[in-house]
Amino acid sequence: MSMDRLLENITRKQNPTVAGLDPKLDYIPAYIKEECFETYGKNLEGAAQALLAFNKGLIDGLCGVVPAVKPQAAYYEMYGWQGVRALAWTIAYAKEKGLYVITDGKRNDIGATMQAYAAAHLGVTQVEGEDLEAFGADALTVNGYLGTDGIDPLLKVCGAQDKEIFVLVKTSNPSSGEFQDQMMHAMYEPLYRAMGNMCQKWGQSLPGKYGYSGVGAVVGATYPKQLKELRKALPDTFFLVPGYGAQGGAAKDVAMGFDKHGLGAIVNSSRAIMCAWQKEGCDPKDFAGAACREAVRMRDEIMAELGGISLPV
Amino acid sequence: MSMDRLLENITRKQNPTVAGLDPKLDYIPAYIKEECFETYGKNLEGAAQALLAFNKGLIDGLCGVVPAVKPQAAYYEMYGWQGVRALAWTIAYAKEKGLYVITDGKRNDIGATMQAYAAAHLGVTQVEGEDLEAFGADALTVNGYLGTDGIDPLLKVCGAQDKEIFVLVKTSNPSSGEFQDQMMHAMYEPLYRAMGNMCQKWGQSLPGKYGYSGVGAVVGATYPKQLKELRKALPDTFFLVPGYGAQGGAAKDVAMGFDKHGLGAIVNSSRAIMCAWQKEGCDPKDFAGAACREAVRMRDEIMAELGGISLPV
Numbered sequence: 001m002s003m004d005r006l007l008e009n010i011t012r013k014q015n016p017t018v019a020g021l022d023p024k025l026d027y028i029p030a031y032i033k034e035e036c037f038e039t040y041g042k043n044l045e046g047a048a049q050a051l052l053a054f055n056k057g058l059i060d061g062l063c064g065v066v067p068a069v070k071p072q073a074a075y076y077e078m079y080g081w082q083g084v085r086a087l088a089w090t091i092a093y094a095k096e097k098g099l100y101v102i103t104d105g106k107r108n109d110i111g112a113t114m115q116a117y118a119a120a121h122l123g124v125t126q127v128e129g130e131d132l133e134a135f136g137a138d139a140l141t142v143n144g145y146l147g148t149d150g151i152d153p154l155l156k157v158c159g160a161q162d163k164e165i166f167v168l169v170k171t172s173n174p175s176s177g178e179f180q181d182q183m184m185h186a187m188y189e190p191l192y193r194a195m196g197n198m199c200q201k202w203g204q205s206l207p208g209k210y211g212y213s214g215v216g217a218v219v220g221a222t223y224p225k226q227l228k229e230l231r232k233a234l235p236d237t238f239f240l241v242p243g244y245g246a247q248g249g250a251a252k253d254v255a256m257g258f259d260k261h262g263l264g265a266i267v268n269s270s271r272a273i274m275c276a277w278q279k280e281g282c283d284p285k286d287f288a289g290a291a292c293r294e295a296v297r298m299r300d301e302i303m304a305e306l307g308g309i310s311l312p313v
Numbered sequence: 314m315s316m317d318r319l320l321e322n323i324t325r326k327q328n329p330t331v332a333g334l335d336p337k338l339d340y341i342p343a344y345i346k347e348e349c350f351e352t353y354g355k356n357l358e359g360a361a362q363a364l365l366a367f368n369k370g371l372i373d374g375l376c377g378v379v380p381a382v383k384p385q386a387a388y389y390e391m392y393g394w395q396g397v398r399a400l401a402w403t404i405a406y407a408k409e410k411g412l413y414v415i416t417d418g419k420r421n422d423i424g425a426t427m428q429a430y431a432a433a434h435l436g437v438t439q440v441e442g443e444d445l446e447a448f449g450a451d452a453l454t455v456n457g458y459l460g461t462d463g464i465d466p467l468l469k470v471c472g473a474q475d476k477e478i479f480v481l482v483k484t485s486n487p488s489s490g491e492f493q494d495q496m497m498h499a500m501y502e503p504l505y506r507a508m509g510n511m512c513q514k515w516g517q518s519l520p521g522k523y524g525y526s527g528v529g530a531v532v533g534a535t536y537p538k539q540l541k542e543l544r545k546a547l548p549d550t551f552f553l554v555p556g557y558g559a560q561g562g563a564a565k566d567v568a569m570g571f572d573k574h575g576l577g578a579i580v581n582s583s584r585a586i587m588c589a590w591q592k593e594g595c596d597p598k599d600f601a602g603a604a605c606r607e608a609v610r611m612r613d614e615i616m617a618e619l620g621g622i623s624l625p626v
Contacts, residue, residue: 022426025440042441074426077433079440080447081401085394106421108456109387110486113335116387125391127338128355134393143421145458145481147488168458173423175460179507183498191504194492 001162002208003216003238005138006100007263009067011309015299016262018068018102018240019291020270021055021090022075027274028054029284048082051075054287055090058274059097061288065295068100068138070240070268088135101137102240106168108143110150118157122165139164141218141240144195151202155215158206164214169196169230172220172243196230199237210263210311212238219257221249221267228256231264239265245272245298255305262309269298314475315521316529316551318451319413320576322380324622328612329575331381331415331553332604333583334368334403335388340587341367342597361395364388367600368403371587372410374601378608381413381451383553383581401448414450415553419481421456423463431470435478452477454531454553457508464515468528471519477527482509482543485533485556509543512550523576523624525551532570534562534580541569544577552578558585558611568618575622582611 010016025033025047033050040046059069071094076087087103094101107117121140124131144151144167154165170180170192180192187194196217203213213236219227221243231239239257243249244267257265272279276294277287303309323329338346338360346363353359372382384407389400400416407414420430434453437444457464457480467478483493483505493505500507509530516526526549532540534556544552552570556562557580570578585592589607590600616622 024429037441042443044438044440044445044447047438047440072422072426072429074420074422074429074433078429078438078447080433080438080445081394081398083447084397088394106456107387108419108421109385110484113385113387116337116385116391120387120390120393125357125360125393127357127360128350130355132357132393134357134391134396143419143456143458145456145492146484146486147491147493149486149488171423171459173459173462175462178460178511179458179504180460182500182504182507185496185498185501187495191492191495194495198491
């Protein structure tokens with residue numbers, strides 16, 4: 001309903017970063033894969049079980065350091081419904097460990113269909129009068145190209161279930177400007193800014209006690225100028241910031257997304273954390289330890305820019 | 314790779330419509346639900362099995378009439394991974410029956426993540442050197458807000474696997490104009506037109522022998538003026554047209570999306586077909602027959618506008 005729970009998690013852990021869980025088989029130590037393939041077969045089932053085992057290890061290693069995880073739906077869907085089951089079980093496990101879970105699905109649709117996505121990822125599904133959780137994340141990333149019709153059904157579920165969304169505003173990729181940077185004739189501002197303004201508006205129905213509404217925005221670390229501009233222009237909108245590390249965003253870049261309390265954004269890192277064991281060259285059985293060490297390194301690098309994080313009183 | 318296979322299906326059946334498979338429990342006859350809940354439990358598993366049984370009946374009833382089906386991912390995801398398994402099995406069953414399958418997922422992301430979606434829905438996933446199909450649809454709907462970085466990975470898979478995509482251009486909902494109708498300053502044209510122009514460009518790498526590339530566009534029946542404008546402006550871009558029927562689009566409206574051969578578009582109907590048995594008030598066991606009768610009625614209504622459909626020689 002607002003970003004309050006996430007902000008409290010961030011402040012308690014003094015860490016404004018989120019670990020992306022985008023597992024590919026290449027990232028998983030051989031001993032896990034071998035065990036899963038032997039037990040379940042060299043098929044989508046075996047692969048999905050390896051994903052899940054890897055994720056659980058990562059979550060165990062990370063849950064003391066990071067406030068949140070962000071599984072990216074695509075990496076589960078590519079392993080079929082078995083992979084999607086691994087997503088559901090990963091979300092459940094992360095929540096058990098006290099982590100805030102952002103499902104990165106960039107979902108978008110209208111009316112009853114968006115209601116279905118909202119029920120799937122944030123709310124509950126009614127079966128014979130019983131409310132059942134399908135995936136049950138805390139937040140979902142969303143694409144706003146379809147306008148308010150695509151957001152309203154989410155706001156209802158967010159309000160009822162105390163959940164949040166993040167709307168794509170300025171994405172981190174090189175070609176994001178093709179549409180997002182286009183100046184809108186009537187508004188004298190680019191499309192990403194119009195999308196950002198709508199996030200402010202959509203968020204009004206989901207106010208938060210620390211000033212940040214339940215409608216966040218995705219703003220890439222690779223565009224620090226826009227990150228700074230949007231931080232100023234969208235005071236009620238919390239940012240999810242991809243593009244740190246491998247894509248080129250540095251700690252001083254992402255710092256543009258934060259307010260004077262050290263709040264206002266959470267920075268994502270996926271591959272650098274998941275594949276830290278490969279980069280370190282450590283014992284593969286220590287993959288979770290390596291993930292934790294990389295998460296600590298990232299936290300310290302960003303916290304050096306911010307100083308500290310405190311909730312506004 | 315191009316729309317050729319879909320065009321051939323449409324021409325053979327003289328029917329430019331696609332049946333949406335957006336199953337909700339409310340749409341499913343009680344006898345199916347009771348049987349599934351008894352066998353599998355009143356839970357997501359029982360619900361998902363009811364979805365699948367309903368879909369199979371619909372596909373049996375429709376496969377002689379419609380050239381294609383369009384399952385909407387949201388309605389499966391809301392029943393958890395069990396629902397997503399029903400999606401996978403629905404796609405497999407529809408393909409067995411010779412139908413062209415468009416997964417309506419409106420997926421969007423960049424780079425390696427978009428590659429994962431492409432592998433999931435259109436391509437294959439490698440597990441230990443074996444190529445496995447995760448969902449294996451013929452086409453996927455896609456949101457282009459992220460620009461070329463979000464489309465390129467799909468084009469590669471489409472080229473390699475002879476698959477297609479449909480990019481959201483002008484959606485059918487009332488608020489679609491909030492962003493899509495905004496005039497772009499530098500281009501003197503609205504965003505939807507810029508998105509349409511990119512579809513033409515993206516499609517150049519996937520040419521078709523009947524003039525339509527492998528990159529289609531979603532254009533709503535509720536905006537006939539734009540449908541006409543885009544048909545003229547985007548000669549190589551095939552249209553997927555939602556919004557017919559319940560949303561207000563009439564046969565004369567959707568006719569704007571077609572070329573002189575009666576080709577150029579495929580019109581979707583979901584609820585009217587799936588719930589035809591409720592509207593007819595027929596024996597619930599005849600739900601597939603009612604779906605077929607509604608599909609025939611819709612085909613005849615649109616074909617009366619088009620005259621006939623022929624492949625250009």
